[in-house]
Amino acid sequence: MESKTNERKLPQNLEEGGVFGVCGESDVRDHLYYGLYALQHRGQTSCGAVLSDNFKLSLVRGHGLVSEALEPNLAKLNGNMGIGHVRYGGKKDAEEYAQPLISNYLKGNICISIAGKITNSGQLKAELEDKGAIFQLSSDAEVLAHLIARARKNEASVENAVLKVMPHLKGAYAVLLMSSSKVLAFRDKDGLRPLCMGRKGGTYFFSSEDCAFAAVGAEFVRDLEPGELVMVEGSGVRGQVSDDENDSDRIKKKPHSFMDYAVNKAKTCIYEYIYFARPDSIIDGVSVYSVRVEAGKRLYKHAPAKADLVIGAPSAGLHYALGYAHESGIPYGDGLFRNYYLGRTQGRDENFKQNAMGIKLNVIKAAVAGKRIVLVDDSMIRGVTAKRIIALLRGGEAAEVHLRVACPRFVSVCPFSAGIDSNLKDKSVEEIRVEVGADSLAFLPARDLSLIGAGSGNCKKCFMW
Amino acid sequence: MESKTNERKLPQNLEEGGVFGVCGESDVRDHLYYGLYALQHRGQTSCGAVLSDNFKLSLVRGHGLVSEALEPNLAKLNGNMGIGHVRYGGKKDAEEYAQPLISNYLKGNICISIAGKITNSGQLKAELEDKGAIFQLSSDAEVLAHLIARARKNEASVENAVLKVMPHLKGAYAVLLMSSSKVLAFRDKDGLRPLCMGRKGGTYFFSSEDCAFAAVGAEFVRDLEPGELVMVEGSGVRGQVSDDENDSDRIKKKPHSFMDYAVNKAKTCIYEYIYFARPDSIIDGVSVYSVRVEAGKRLYKHAPAKADLVIGAPSAGLHYALGYAHESGIPYGDGLFRNYYLGRTQGRDENFKQNAMGIKLNVIKAAVAGKRIVLVDDSMIRGVTAKRIIALLRGGEAAEVHLRVACPRFVSVCPFSAGIDSNLKDKSVEEIRVEVGADSLAFLPARDLSLIGAGSGNCKKCFMW
Amino acid sequence: MESKTNERKLPQNLEEGGVFGVCGESDVRDHLYYGLYALQHRGQTSCGAVLSDNFKLSLVRGHGLVSEALEPNLAKLNGNMGIGHVRYGGKKDAEEYAQPLISNYLKGNICISIAGKITNSGQLKAELEDKGAIFQLSSDAEVLAHLIARARKNEASVENAVLKVMPHLKGAYAVLLMSSSKVLAFRDKDGLRPLCMGRKGGTYFFSSEDCAFAAVGAEFVRDLEPGELVMVEGSGVRGQVSDDENDSDRIKKKPHSFMDYAVNKAKTCIYEYIYFARPDSIIDGVSVYSVRVEAGKRLYKHAPAKADLVIGAPSAGLHYALGYAHESGIPYGDGLFRNYYLGRTQGRDENFKQNAMGIKLNVIKAAVAGKRIVLVDDSMIRGVTAKRIIALLRGGEAAEVHLRVACPRFVSVCPFSAGIDSNLKDKSVEEIRVEVGADSLAFLPARDLSLIGAGSGNCKKCFMW
Amino acid sequence: MESKTNERKLPQNLEEGGVFGVCGESDVRDHLYYGLYALQHRGQTSCGAVLSDNFKLSLVRGHGLVSEALEPNLAKLNGNMGIGHVRYGGKKDAEEYAQPLISNYLKGNICISIAGKITNSGQLKAELEDKGAIFQLSSDAEVLAHLIARARKNEASVENAVLKVMPHLKGAYAVLLMSSSKVLAFRDKDGLRPLCMGRKGGTYFFSSEDCAFAAVGAEFVRDLEPGELVMVEGSGVRGQVSDDENDSDRIKKKPHSFMDYAVNKAKTCIYEYIYFARPDSIIDGVSVYSVRVEAGKRLYKHAPAKADLVIGAPSAGLHYALGYAHESGIPYGDGLFRNYYLGRTQGRDENFKQNAMGIKLNVIKAAVAGKRIVLVDDSMIRGVTAKRIIALLRGGEAAEVHLRVACPRFVSVCPFSAGIDSNLKDKSVEEIRVEVGADSLAFLPARDLSLIGAGSGNCKKCFMW
Numbered sequence A, B, C, D: 001m002e003s004k005t006n007e008r009k010l011p012q013n014l015e016e017g018g019v020f021g022v023c024g025e026s027d028v029r030d031h032l033y034y035g036l037y038a039l040q041h042r043g044q045t046s047c048g049a050v051l052s053d054n055f056k057l058s059l060v061r062g063h064g065l066v067s068e069a070l071e072p073n074l075a076k077l078n079g080n081m082g083i084g085h086v087r088y089g090g091k092k093d094a095e096e097y098a099q100p101l102i103s104n105y106l107k108g109n110i111c112i113s114i115a116g117k118i119t120n121s122g123q124l125k126a127e128l129e130d131k132g133a134i135f136q137l138s139s140d141a142e143v144l145a146h147l148i149a150r151a152r153k154n155e156a157s158v159e160n161a162v163l164k165v166m167p168h169l170k171g172a173y174a175v176l177l178m179s180s181s182k183v184l185a186f187r188d189k190d191g192l193r194p195l196c197m198g199r200k201g202g203t204y205f206f207s208s209e210d211c212a213f214a215a216v217g218a219e220f221v222r223d224l225e226p227g228e229l230v231m232v233e234g235s236g237v238r239g240q241v242s243d244d245e246n247d248s249d250r251i252k253k254k255p256h257s258f259m260d261y262a263v264n265k266a267k268t269c270i271y272e273y274i275y276f277a278r279p280d281s282i283i284d285g286v287s288v289y290s291v292r293v294e295a296g297k298r299l300y301k302h303a304p305a306k307a308d309l310v311i312g313a314p315s316a317g318l319h320y321a322l323g324y325a326h327e328s329g330i331p332y333g334d335g336l337f338r339n340y341y342l343g344r345t346q347g348r349d350e351n352f353k354q355n356a357m358g359i360k361l362n363v364i365k366a367a368v369a370g371k372r373i374v375l376v377d378d379s380m381i382r383g384v385t386a387k388r389i390i391a392l393l394r395g396g397e398a399a400e401v402h403l404r405v406a407c408p409r410f411v412s413v414c415p416f417s418a419g420i421d422s423n424l425k426d427k428s429v430e431e432i433r434v435e436v437g438a439d440s441l442a443f444l445p446a447r448d449l450s451l452i453g454a455g456s457g458n459c460k461k462c463f464m465w
Helices: A029-038 A121-130 A140-152 A158-168 A211-216 A255-261 A270-276 A288-302 A318-328 A350-359 A384-395 A429-436 A446-450 B029-038 B121-130 B140-152 B158-168 B211-216 B255-261 B270-276 B288-302 B318-328 B350-359 B384-395 B429-436 B446-450 C029-038 C121-130 C140-152 C158-168 C211-216 C255-261 C270-276 C288-302 C318-328 C350-359 C384-395 C429-436 C446-450 D029-038 D121-130 D140-152 D158-168 D211-216 D255-261 D270-276 D288-302 D318-328 D350-359 D384-395 D429-436 D446-450
Strands: A002-006 A018-023 A046-052 A057-063 A081-087 A101-105 A108-118 A171-178 A182-187 A196-200 A203-207 A219-223 A228-233 A236-241 A309-312 A336-338 A361-363 A372-377 A400-405 A440-443 B002-006 B018-023 B046-052 B057-063 B081-087 B101-105 B108-118 B171-178 B182-187 B196-200 B203-207 B219-223 B228-233 B236-241 B309-312 B336-338 B361-363 B372-377 B400-405 B440-443 C002-006 C018-023 C046-052 C057-063 C081-087 C101-105 C108-118 C171-178 C182-187 C196-200 C203-207 C219-223 C228-233 C236-241 C309-312 C336-338 C361-363 C372-377 C400-405 C440-443 D002-006 D018-023 D046-052 D057-063 D081-087 D101-105 D108-118 D171-178 D182-187 D196-200 D203-207 D219-223 D228-233 D236-241 D309-312 D336-338 D361-363 D372-377 D400-405 D440-443
Touching (some): A018 A029, A018 A182, A029 A046, A029 A081, A029 A203, A029 A211, A029 D350, A057 A108, A081 A171, A101 A140, A101 B121, A121 A140, A140 A171, A158 A228, A182 A203, A203 A211, A211 D361, A270 A288, A288 A318, A288 A446, A309 A318, A336 A384, A350 D029, A361 A384, A361 D211, A372 A384, A384 A400, A384 A429, B018 B108, B018 B171, B018 B182, B029 B046, B029 B081, B029 B211, B029 C350, B057 B108, B081 B108, B081 B171, B158 B228, B203 B211, B211 C361, B270 B288, B288 B318, B288 B400, B309 B318, B318 B372, C018 C108, C018 C182, C029 C203, C046 C108, C057 C108, C101 C140, C101 D121, C108 C140, C121 D101, C158 C228, C196 C211, C270 C288, C288 C446, C336 C384, C361 C384, C372 C384, C384 C400, C384 C429, D018 D108, D018 D171, D018 D182, D029 D046, D029 D203, D081 D108, D081 D171, D101 D140, D108 D121, D121 D140, D158 D182, D182 D203, D196 D211, D203 D211, D270 D288, D288 D400, D309 D318, D336 D384, D361 D384, D372 D384
Parallel strands (some): A309 A372, A400 A440, B309 B372, C309 C372, C400 C440, D372 D400, D400 D440
Antiparallel strands (some): A002 B057, A018 A081, A018 A203, A046 A057, A046 A081, A101 A108, A171 A182, A196 A203, A196 A219, A228 A236, B018 B081, B046 B057, B101 B108, B108 B171, B171 B182, B196 B203, B196 B219, B228 B236, B336 B361, C002 D057, C018 C203, C046 C081, C057 D002, C108 C171, C196 C219, C228 C236, D018 D081, D018 D203, D046 D057, D101 D108, D108 D171, D171 D182, D182 D228
16 A cells, blocks of 8 residues: 655655666576665665566565565566665655656666765756656656656667766766666766676676675676766676766767776765765775774874773764774773664654664663773764763763764755754854763864875865855 | 566556546545545556645555555545546556556646546657656556646646647546646546536535445536536636637636537447446436346347246346346346455465356355246356356256347447457357357347437447447 | 453354365365355354364464455465364454364364354353363363363263263354364254255365355255264264263264254254355255245235335345245335445444445435335344435435335344344334334234244244243 | 464474563553563564553564564553563464463463473473363463463462472573462572563562663662562562472562572573673673673683784674783774664575575675684584684685684583584584684683683583583
8 A cells, every 4th residue: 555645845855875786697686686785774764676687677666674675576576687776765755765766768668776866856857847747756866767868869879868968967976777778877977976886797786885796796896987977788888977068979988988087086975984884895995994993093193082991882983983992002892782673663653762762772881880981983963872872871880981073073064965964063062062961072173084095085065164 | 565567568458447536625535535435346456546635635545445445544634625546457567557646747736537548648658758758657647647747838727738638639538637726527528438527515526427426425416528628626616628629718618618519419338338337327317227227128028038037147237137027027036146255366376266256156046946047147248257157057957048138249349448359259149159058148239229328329339340 | 463452251242153174085275265265154254274184284364354364375285174264253353263273182183163152151161260271262162172172081082072072062053173183063952053064075074054065066965963963084974963961872873873863853043044144055954045035925925015116125135025026026126236345444433434334335216216115124133224225215216115024023132142132122113113214114923934944943032032 | 364383292492582571550561662672682583562450451462573563552552560572483383472371260361471491391281181281382381371270279379379380390481470460470490591670669570681671760679589489469579489399388478588598599591691691781690791701801811812803703792802802902893794784584585595694794804804813702503603704704805713712612402492502512623613714713611601700600501511
């Protein structure tokens, strides 16, 4: 049964999401499944996968985790190409907005999955409606499908149509697109959202993060360049780069054309390293794990604390805390038990969910009683979690709690709609310290972050006025 | 969870389906529910309803019966306007193709429900795709939404846009359409599919059949004219008639304009009277019940039989059998028990379903043993059901079984895609008699059918070479 | 998920219910399924089936119709013996009280299905509890399992144990019992509830009604005698009769022993003929259909009416109405349309369900307007349905409505807990006529009922002071 | 829908499971929910809770996690007393065997939850069957209900009946029992399974572990003594101790009677500390966390390794690894990413599940490449997990992998049916090292384990010949 409320506005910002695609010579169903599974950290609200055997498309979409929403229906399907999606978003409408979106157009079917956000989709949609278009979902994917279908009228191929459309798209996104015989992948022209390519024999893979290649036994080939379009057809692969000036002839270029863009280094969103990505991923050449450990080390140098134990705020604070511990010589420890058996709590009211949040974490008194604790967290948006953990540690009779945050304070709203909007922007550090109840508080300076990995080129607009 | 296979072709012919709409001053949710409930005989595969409170739309759609698919989600919604749909169609894709279809377009939302079939929708779709349109469903409703959205660019109102579109639509259909503040109803220009209007105080209703008005306590107002468009806005109602020549100015006309079309009497599909409609409905001024009883009487006159008992083939043969019995003086009786507790048998293979069909009907031996039986059925498409029932009666030791069919033989495929396609077209009556195992067999002549009710004007193309 | 409220009281009276069992040489799964399917009219609340392949038992139980609750899980199972059950009862606890009940006891497994009611089960349960027994369900089946397990300690076989227990059971019931290698069937000592035996080659069947044999292709063998126990083991069958005096040696008797009981003719519950059973069943030698037609004829002789049309109250009034029409010469007709697409309405409140009841029946105005109608119903417990139908007929402009009820007035509560308890016991016929709104009203006299079929011996306590 | 296969044998060993109970003056529903939630690590297969308001019992049971199986039905219930259960066991039959078990007996209702195993339940069941008892589940709880119901015949209270039964029970178990007005808790006479008591105002709690008290805001009172029975009635609490000799008069004793048993110190199962319990629990006076850290320290002293990084096998190896790191001065690190978004994989075959296991863990190459790793695990039953992790680390280019196991080798099968049965018992350490692919391998000696916490008195039969 399906139920929706269809209001005339774009849905709430979609934050991250992840995409995975595969094009090979034999059945790729399980590859698609495991690849999405490995990207599950990028979205747990809904997911979907579409398979093509060159004759027909088979779609499975659903609410919830990959293992629950795609099973067992995916198991019945087959295909030598496919793309899929995991999505984070409001519960409402989840299944309907689940991607991939399949559309018919003049050349058959077109399937689209987007990770990230096209920031001018509202305007593009209004322009399309003025031309008589109808929308059933109001999603970025549907806007994109319309644009490509219209461009295709005057272009000789779907990749040419996409190259025509790309210059009109703003935002931070990674897109996978499947037509009857091709899989296309393209990345926003600043390379804000990650997208990379892998290979296993004659089968090619695209993924938001390379950690998913391990799940399918593929090897990492390379990251896509900013603004690049790569197309795989059958067992071959052709790459193209799009920009604002002259796309139309680029389609004839071979992969070596990517060299032209070496100057346009990816401005990968820094928050991918800080929080979104998996620690075992390497994005645009930089290890997420290493960025986190190094940030922890620099955090100690910037703001040392006399303490008996360093612990990480569960679970994203772990690697920062290890860096802090290694640099300081203070033992790394564990003072909090996290209950992983949360399941879903949808049947109850907000008050209940608040409590559920409260009980998912317990202090291990035997570990922290009488100790001076350094608590390291990855970032601080509202301070609610830090406040709760500090209270827990004090309940466990910790002698002192020094909070260290491994990234700078957020001072601006993300212009690419990643959903980051801190409500602490107008408070002083001391005010925040008092609010969360720490004995001391320090943030990693923005300049330290720039020294880490390829940090100088990353988009850090949320940390900048 | 959702699963579909999206092949590039229009789905199988949708046969009937039913629509119900309401526009009033207070909450109409229950009206919508009961109205659809009363039209359930026109489609049991899927159904849907959309409510509007002038601010937002709420949609509930699902697979199965109204009582199962719309409950309990509809119970949570409210609105002063709404349209709904019941649909018969292949199991596959049922939920996805469930109507109403909601689309966004330049003026907000537009919701569409269609009973019947737009026969040139494939061609219209191809033309739209050539102009760059995308399709997510390939349904008639989506084609219609595209056409109206495009027409709306140059028209001052949605009703004007519809009037522009109507001349391009071929087929046999009844359409309900809801925009943010209006409910529109229109009927194919030959009046092949039924559509009528009801009223209860300031609340107006549209329905495929007037039997649904009893379920909501409304009174019948009138049938829509062939090619007529009626619009209700708030508590008012305005009627318009569309034709091929000059629609644009008709929108200014008042309801009296319908007189222009008195010559265009509705060519209501004869099979509505024979099978599709409920016996308690009156369609285009003619009682379905009376047509059936009268057909039974004429059937006796045309093909009398010496017999002890007249029985109707369950369940559509009942009223024909009563007419045959009354005219002949042979007692009407009951010789078959029908098991109504069938539920769904979806979990089993075709062989099982065949058996399930077989056990849903039993002979009452005490009623038929030693008797000469006249078995009256409404029509014969493949002869399978008649053959099975005759075998049952012989198993119950009936002395003779004389089969009488209350409509003519099908000799052509329905050009309006109602799904009627008999495989007996090339056989003689004697060949069919032998095949079904009857002692005698007769069909009602087409000329008799023309003498019944308003029969002379009805579409009877399936009975004509 | 399971949820129950377990109060310390026996559940509400279970009314009818039906049992079906089979013991053969090959897989009997489909037999069991179709047999229960054919008995569905005896209970739609829950159902269950247990299959044995002599090594292990497989149980499927569930809420709702056989086709929904047993599918698709039953389809995966196999066995050469099985018993099943359909049950009518309160919605609450339905799944839990679904039969068959499986218990372990000292000799392995024992499975029990009961149609009807053991009226002293409350007392038997209290006695068992005093001896230290525990109960998980408080059902008659569980009480019976306890008694048999205890008796089995001192008896050489399960059939001997049952024979020991039978004299202690009061009420109106038909029981099927399956142990590891046998199927047993027994019937209350007055033969109040029906139970019969069928055969198809070496496979034996037991059923509440013989109509189920048609569904499995078996032929009727005979009804069980009052107080008789029949056991089937492998492909053989042994019959035993139990009474209060000396059961212990009866087990050695052969089937011919049933002659002893020819004097104890079954006092079959008259309401089986009037309402519970299917018209195509023959119970204890008497056709249900014939009883109903004959009752209708006698009803006309007792209470003739001048009228234009005889109609039956849906759906149990049909055959009585045919009898009334045939005897009177007044044409039988149809004036009411019944909507069979009800589905479940569990999601809504009582008010809603009332309305749902209201809309499931419509008048066919074309059939009844201006006519004098005889409305024939099978019985009248509260008069609510009759009142509603008469109002419908008057809404359809019937000139007169004469209500004829084809059984006597209920004057006592059924002592066998069949759930019949009329609230009209203290009213005069004229008071009832006014209440239901009929122009005239008559009931069939009890003496007429006694003249029908084997009526003189039937239990008619509900009609007697 | 329900489906089961009922074979005549006791179900597979149930391993752990957890119990939680509460008896107070106001509604305790949420307490019960959160308490079970906190014990979820002890069983995720099924769970259940029963609430009593002194008038009626309300039961919710289901398959899966507390948050999924008890929601939303528990939210509708209320009561001032309740007991609940989480269970680990085979998927099959899960819902049916979900506890608590509710039975009727001569004094009303009795509800039972058992964590652990009554090892002689098979024999007790056979004895009961010989006395004529029937069993519907074959669970320990049902056996216990039978014994108590029978004992209650001759005893003045349910607690007296329990005291009569306790001497006949063998095994390692913690039981909660609720009658109409009392909650009882009792523990096996060796104190093998943990059970403790908490308090919040006039509300008393029982729990398998004290970590659950934090979830409900209660304070820990004390562990139950081996063989002790504690009863709470209304807002009072009475404690009793049972042993083999003379229980009958103990019921009159007050809580001070526990002093008699100071000599019988609990022989708490050592595997509770090693694996079963949560690290933030304190069982029988000993911190689980501290045992694990101390074991890690001793493990280093016993088997030092030259290495660059210490990592724990996810997730139970964490605290041992911290101890090893702290003692050795080798930095603690993280080299493995665990995917927590597993959900259920029930729809696929075993091969698929194997793969799912394989992809839930990834190596973080940036952390381990070129490093000498000490991998610390809690215990080794089959060696499969260790082998897989070592292969992962080698895939991540670790230079060396030294495996350290923080408990001794298993040499015997647990006589209390906790499910521990290693298949490595007959292999040498060197053979195991080769099999798992480590560069070196060492186990913690049993004597070291005895020196930790209250280790000398713990049951360590699985480590002893």
